[in-house]
Amino acid sequence: LIDATLKKSGHGDIETLEADLWRDIQPDFRTSHYLDGFAHADKKFHFKADWAHPPFGNAGMGPWEQMPSLPDHWTIIEEADEAHPFRLATSPSRSFLNTSFNETPSSVAREGAPSVMIHPSDAASLGIADGEAVVLGNTRGETTLTAKLFDGLRRGVLIAESIQPNKAHVGGRGINTLTGAEAIAPIGGAAFHDIKVWVKKAAPATARKT
Known part of the structure; x- marks a missing residue:
């Protein structure tokens, strides 16, 4: 990958990099500080994006045609609905670094064990007690975790810290079972998906397995 990237960008290859171990590709002061303008024909900074032209607007790179042309909030996250009344966040844990x-x-x-934080009032409305096994699900699948009641949450929000291995979950289906894999506009790349889910108490047989 490094060799291909170096060649494609006109900076030699992996062998030349290994020989000198240093490549200064920082633009000169005037260029890096835009003293002579920006990389447009008129040299001006453009607040309005033209998503339909390269390097944007490519097929398979997410719904770029829906993006606002001026800086604005874009409601692209999954919003809770009647069938999926909770928003799920997979925030960092104190013991892991994502999957590391x-x-x-x-x-x-x-x-x-994998757990999910639930506001006590939400848990009470669903008959869920602290430490019980619960199932989270949506149209993509289901996963089982242990409920942790925490009144520091907003109502309607669930937090499952970190990303534990699939084998750590009952049934071998981890938290990413619930996550979409849609490309992110305007040019694809890594995504941090917001997820809508439902939650319910696990069946007794499932709870015993935990």
Whole structure:
């Protein structure tokens, strides 16, 4: 990948990089500070984006045609609805770094089994007690976690910290079972998807397995 990137960008290849181990590709002062204008024909900064032209507007790169042309809020996240009344956030945990260290024995011992934080009032309305097994789901699938009641949440919001291995979840289906894989506008790339879900108490047989 490094070799291909160097060649495509006109900076030699991996062998030349390994020989000198340093490549200064920072533009000169005037260019990097835009003293002579920006990379448009009129040299002006453009507040209005033209998403329909390269490098944007490519097929398979997300719904770029829906993006606002001027800087604005774009409601592209999954909004809770009647069938999926909760918003799920997979926030960082204190023991793992995303998927890093999530199979390290000491980190696993500190973090424990996969869990989801629920506001006590939301839990009460669903008959869910602290420490019980619960199932989260949407049209993509389901996953089972342990409920942790926490009144520091907003009502209607669930937090499942970190991304534990699939094998750590009952049934072997991890939290990303619920996550979409749609490309992100305007040019694809990494995404942090907001997810809408429903939650219910796990069936007794499932709860015993935890």
